[in-house]
Amino acid sequence: MRQPAHGGNLAWAAALAGCPPAAILDFSASISPLGPPNSAIAAIQSQIGNLRHYPDPNYSELRFALSHFHQLPSEWILPGNGSAELLTLVGRELAQLAATVVMTPAFGDYYRTLAAYNAQLLEFPVDLGFEGDLSLIVDKAENLKDIGLLLNNPHNPTGKLFLRESILPYLEQFALVVVDEAFMDFLPPDEEQSLIALVQEYDNLVVLRSLTKFYSLPGLRLGYAIAHPDRLSRWQLWRDPWPVNTLAAAAAIAALQDREFQEQTWLWLPSARTQLLQGLAAIPGLKPKNSAANFLLIESKQSILQLQQQLLKHHQILIRDCLSFKELGDRFFRVAVRTQVDNQRLLTALHSVMSAE
Secondary structure, eight states, rough: OOOOOOOHHHHHHHHHHHHHHOEEEEEEOOOOOOOOOOOHHHHHTTTTGGSSSSOOOOOOOHHHHHHHTTTGGGGGEEESSSHHHHHHHHHHHHHHHSSEEEEEEOOOHHHHHOOOOOOOEEEEETTTTGGOOOOOHHHOOSOOGGGEEEEEOOOOOTTTOHHHHHHHHHHHOEEEEEEEEEEEGGGGTOOOOOOOGTTTTTTTTEEEESTTTTOGGGGGGOOOEEHHHHHHHHHHHSOOOOOHHHHHHHHHHHTOOHHEEEEHHHHHHHHHHHHHHHHHHHHHTTEEEOOSSSSSEEEEOHHHHHHHHHHHHHEEEEEOOOOOTTGGGEEEEEOOOOOOOHHHHHHHHHHHHHHHH
């Protein structure tokens, strides 16, 4: 079976480990271990009888819930079949420009969507960040106003959080700025650096959000874009009808209203992440990086493929190799932050495998 480019492929992991998929402890997908919320499960159950009907093609109730959540008019919001579907629409939009700047290492789906529409790509290392010299871009294009910028914040896979103020100048310089905030909701409101509040001021800004990671609903496939209504109306014409199913829409509406679950997550993550970071740093041969998200990037002295296979075969634990991030190679891996019991099991297994080398 082919090795997956994304995390969370339990069928592949189980085949390698020689066990049922349910026996795999998955650290490869950055999904909260606290969900799905009971409110979302109850909402799904309440909608079983409506499966005989098509969803509302305008998703009026879902857009209203998102509108209330973000304090934006609903016409500025477009739900989608996960952020992956919306990234495909973004790729078609960016391909109309002379080129698109991507901060690397970058999420693999960025390359997929840009390649699908033959978009010109310009890569910049994330270490340069927003302090980097943009003259290199000018050297490749006559006018920045015909260049797009695609980035994620917090950054995947490093977990780096860019300050809102560091991104603002680029809204004036680039033709289109797309900010993927798939992990932003893991930061409490007083710490997040979202650009959602600025979308109405800049018609060249698109913000993508995912509801699957924070609320542990990746199987439902649900995300949304926030952008100028004219842009979103154009995207509607490009895609298939009914991209969001009835159960996903109901779960999203309930989850957005679940303040208790949100507060629980914001309270849980910082201490759990710190404990995991410290535990990893104490293992010889591992160097974890600080992160603002619910995952950690770790540099290893040994080959990750070997480490990944040993963890699967002997401990039924799946970590995310970073081979799909070409700048990182086989000396980096990524793990999600899970419960204290799960995190300790990972640390014990890693210590055993690393010390055996």
